[in-house]
Amino acid sequence: MDRLSLNQITTKTWSVPEAIAGCAEAGVGWIGLWRDKVAEIGVDETARLLRRHGVRVSSLCRGGFFTGVTPDGSPVDGVADTRLAIDEAARLGTGELVLVVGGVAGNDLAGSRQRVADAVGELAPYALDRGVRLGLEALHPMQCAERSVLSTVDQALEIAEEHPAEAVGVVVDEFHVWWDPRIESSIAKAEGRIAGFHVCDQLVPLTDTLLGRALPGDGPIDHRRLRRCVEAAGYDGPIEVEVFNAELWRKPGREVLRQVVESYRKYCVPG
Amino acid sequence: MDRLSLNQITTKTWSVPEAIAGCAEAGVGWIGLWRDKVAEIGVDETARLLRRHGVRVSSLCRGGFFTGVTPDGSPVDGVADTRLAIDEAARLGTGELVLVVGGVAGNDLAGSRQRVADAVGELAPYALDRGVRLGLEALHPMQCAERSVLSTVDQALEIAEEHPAEAVGVVVDEFHVWWDPRIESSIAKAEGRIAGFHVCDQLVPLTDTLLGRALPGDGPIDHRRLRRCVEAAGYDGPIEVEVFNAELWRKPGREVLRQVVESYRKYCVPG
Numbered sequence: 001m002d003r004l005s006l007n008q009i010t011t012k013t014w015s016v017p018e019a020i021a022g023c024a025e026a027g028v029g030w031i032g033l034w035r036d037k038v039a040e041i042g043v044d045e046t047a048r049l050l051r052r053h054g055v056r057v058s059s060l061c062r063g064g065f066f067t068g069v070t071p072d073g074s075p076v077d078g079v080a081d082t083r084l085a086i087d088e089a090a091r092l093g094t095g096e097l098v099l100v101v102g103g104v105a106g107n108d109l110a111g112s113r114q115r116v117a118d119a120v121g122e123l124a125p126y127a128l129d130r131g132v133r134l135g136l137e138a139l140h141p142m143q144c145a146e147r148s149v150l151s152t153v154d155q156a157l158e159i160a161e162e163h164p165a166e167a168v169g170v171v172v173d174e175f176h177v178w179w180d181p182r183i184e185s186s187i188a189k190a191e192g193r194i195a196g197f198h199v200c201d202q203l204v205p206l207t208d209t210l211l212g213r214a215l216p217g218d219g220p221i222d223h224r225r226l227r228r229c230v231e232a233a234g235y236d237g238p239i240e241v242e243v244f245n246a247e248l249w250r251k252p253g254r255e256v257l258r259q260v261v262e263s264y265r266k267y268c269v270p271g
Numbered sequence: 272m273d274r275l276s277l278n279q280i281t282t283k284t285w286s287v288p289e290a291i292a293g294c295a296e297a298g299v300g301w302i303g304l305w306r307d308k309v310a311e312i313g314v315d316e317t318a319r320l321l322r323r324h325g326v327r328v329s330s331l332c333r334g335g336f337f338t339g340v341t342p343d344g345s346p347v348d349g350v351a352d353t354r355l356a357i358d359e360a361a362r363l364g365t366g367e368l369v370l371v372v373g374g375v376a377g378n379d380l381a382g383s384r385q386r387v388a389d390a391v392g393e394l395a396p397y398a399l400d401r402g403v404r405l406g407l408e409a410l411h412p413m414q415c416a417e418r419s420v421l422s423t424v425d426q427a428l429e430i431a432e433e434h435p436a437e438a439v440g441v442v443v444d445e446f447h448v449w450w451d452p453r454i455e456s457s458i459a460k461a462e463g464r465i466a467g468f469h470v471c472d473q474l475v476p477l478t479d480t481l482l483g484r485a486l487p488g489d490g491p492i493d494h495r496r497l498r499r500c501v502e503a504a505g506y507d508g509p510i511e512v513e514v515f516n517a518e519l520w521r522k523p524g525r526e527v528l529r530q531v532v533e534s535y536r537k538y539c540v541p542g
Contacts, residue, residue, distance in 0.1 A: 071476065103475075104491040109450070142413040144450040145475045145491045155452045179380070179415040181426045204374075204416045205342065209477050220375040220416045 004264050005030030005058040006257060007198065007242035008037060014253035016046050024053035026257050030238040032058045032198075033092065035085060043091045050093065057094035058238035059135065059171075059196050060085065064148075066119035067102030067112040071146045078102060079119050082134075083126060090130045096195050097127070098135045098171055103146040112149045117159050120168060128167040135195035136160055137171035142209045153177055153186040160193050169195030172230055173242065175202055175213055178221045187229040194235040198242045199223055199268050213244045215259055217267040227268060239268065275535050276301030276329040277528060278469065278513035279308060285524035287317050295324035297528050301509040303330045303469075304363065306356060314362045321364065328365035329509035330406065330442075330467050331356065335419075337390035338373030338383040342417045349373060350390050353405075354397060361401045367466050368398070369406045369442055374417040383420045388430050391439060399438040406466035407431055408442040413480045424448055424457040431464050440466030443501055444513065446473055446484055449492045458500040465506040469513045470494055470539050484515045486530055488538040498539060510539065 006028050008019045016037050023031050031050075038046050038060075050057065063082030070076055082099070089097045101116045120134060127134050136156035139148030150156045153170055160168040170190050175198070177183050187194070201219030206212040216223050227239070241260045248256055277299050279290045287308050294302050302321075309317050309331075321328065334353030341347055353370070360368045372387045391405060398405050407427035410419035421427045424441055431439040441461050446469070448454050458465070472490030477483040487494050498510070512531045519527055 107491050107493045109491070109493065113452075140412065141450040142411065142477055142480065145473060145477065151450050152452060179412040179422050181384070181423060202416060206413055206416065206480050209413065209480065220378050220380070222378040222380065 001027070001261075001265070002029060003237070003239045004028055004261065005032050005238040005240040006260060007032035007061070007240040008034055009061075010241055010243045010248065010260060011253040011256045012249045016041055017049055018253060020049045020053050020055050022253055022257055023055050026261060028257065028261065029054070030056050030058040030240075032061060032240040032242065034061050035088060038088065038092070043088050047092055057092050058240055059096040059098050060089040060092055060094050061098040062100050063097055063134070064099040065102040066116045067105050067149060069103035069105050069112070069146065071103075079122055082119075082123055086123070086127050086130055086132045089132045095131055095133055096135050097132050098137055098196065100137060100139060101148050101150050104144065104149055109149060116149060117162070120159055121162065124163040124167040128164060133166060133195050134168045135171040136168065137173060138176055140176040140209075152180055152182070153190060154182060157186065157190050157193065165192045169193040171196040171198065172226070173198035174221050174223065174226055175200050178202070178226065183226070184229055187233050191233040194230055194233055196237070196240065197227070197230045197235055198240045199264070200241060200243045211244045211246050215243055215248070215263040216241070217263050223268045224270060227270065239264075272298070272536070273300060274508070274510045275299055275532065276303055276509040276511040277531060278303035278332070278511040279305055280332075281512055281514045281519065281531060282524040282527045283520045287312055288320055289524060291320045291324050291326050293524055293528055294326050297532060299528070299532065300325070301327050301329040301511075303332060303511040303513065304328055305332050306359060309359065309363070314359050318363055328363050329511055330367040330369050331360040331363060331365055332369040333371050334368055334405070335370040336373040337387045338376050338420060340374035340376055340383070340417065342374075350393055353390075353394055357394070357398050357401055357403045360403045366402055366404055367406050368403050369408055369467065371408060371410060372419050372421050375415060375420055380420060387420060388433070391430055392433065395434040395438040399435060404437060404466050405439045406442040407439065408444060409447055411447040411480075423451055423453070424461060425453060428457065428461050428464065436463045440464040442467040442469065443497070444469035445492050445494065445497055446471050449473070449497065454497070455500055458504050462504040465501055465504055467508070467511065468498070468501045468506055469511045470535070471512060471514045482515045482517050486514055486519070486534040487512070488534050494539045495542060498541065510535075
């Protein structure tokens with residue numbers, strides 16, 4: 001249980017102070033923070049609450065959008081914004097910044113992917129200097145057009161491998177990669193570069209491309225198998241439970257966290 | 272234009288007689304048929320109408336569901352049903368049967384994939400005897416749980432390569448595979464085994480996992496690039512426009528077919 005981390009999107013109704021206090025109360029020693037939530041009270045106040053409650057940050061979410069394509073169509077300077085995110089991560093005491101790299105510009109998939117590689121190259125030295133690793137997260141192919149032209153761990157790894165392992169890693173999120181016929185070998189190749197392991201399940205039928213997540217155990221994902229893979233590749237860091245689910249978001253945070261702990265214990269801990 | 276085929280799901284309101292007559296009237300020489308539609312008038316009557324109108328069948332859709340997992344949860348004997356589909360394809364004068372292999376049984380992805388390989392092994396000689404090729408279609412990873420544990424062309428090819436090229440091939444459908452970082456090399460490896468090429472676009476945002484398709488040109492897919500890939504791999508057969516789209520399905524078939532021809536001409540023909 002000492003590796004369980006609450007990704008705060010799972011308890012969306014909770015503010016940062018509520019989520020940190022909630023974790024401390026439930027004996028959950030890690031939290032994955034989101035920048036928009038942190039911004040509500042500020043980075044310094046968040047850092048103070050973390051120290052006071054003895055909760056550590058497993059990762060900060062998120063930088064990226066290097067292709068200029070965002071889900072809501074708003075313009076963004078991904079490189080500049082990610083520099084800010086790197087600074088925030090360092091001040092929050094986490095070495096892991098999750099990147100969502102951005103969707104397809106026009107219909108130029110290859111060019112969009114090149115823009116991602118270029119941006120990572122530009123940012124890697126900045127991140128390394130600040131002790132923060134850029135965590136390239138492969139997102140599910142159904143999010144390729146709008147959110148991420150990185151669709152597989154293999155592909156994220158190809159970009160990461162151009163840089164020191166302390167500067168650029170890959171985030172393995174079960175929801176995004178469980179279907180991948182190459183996932184075992186891809187994770188094995190990622191040894192030393194796994195910057196995070198996020199667990200959840202997939203709703204069946206999958207009625208929503210973003211909110212189609214469920215608590216571990218409620219879908220087709222074999223969590224113990226994937227955990228064995230990341231551990232065989234040397235990952236022994238925190239394991240974030242990250243669930244985007246409209247029904248869960250209607251429940252009180254404390255009840256959600258109770259269910260997170262229960263499902264993690266039942267389905268994600270080696271049996 | 273002589274390679275354009277109307278996949279009849281695109282004109283869902285049309286019956287088989289309407290679709291065949293509609294193609295003939297519009298100068299479209301090929302049609303991709305669906306078994307449920309054919310069943311409404313029978314295989315023999317369909318074959319008679321095809322001869323009368325001079326329209327050929329590019330493929331019959333579909334056999335498969337070898338894992339026993341179907342979208343609506345109904346039980347199915349995939350192997351027995353696919354034998355029937357092979358017979359129907361032969362009687363309709365097409366050498367290509369599209370297979371949707373079935374979703375994940377429980378959370379055993381590897382076992383489900385093995386069941387597919389086993390079923391294909393069982394059916395390949397039967398298909399070969401009747402001059403029908405089993406077309407393994409990789410479906411989008413978002414359909415892995417419910418419809419298809421084959422998610423990439425590479426993976427479909429690994430199963431196909433165990434059998435003669437005349438017995439088992441792969442169907443390349445743009446909607447399902449456009450995001451794949453390995454698609455170019457996978458298609459190149461499929462030389463001699465491409466059993467069909469289906470074109471359409473993806474809606475952005477992708478609001479529905481099944482109906483999130485659009486006519487070519489309305490999304491992020493580079494149709495000319497993918498066409499160059501399949502042609503470089505030796506495919507010179509019919510090209511099906513296959514669009515599941517609720518809005519399109521509300522329009523009269525003739526208007527839909529007009530838009531199919533126009534978008535195909537504008538975005539899918541080498542420029």
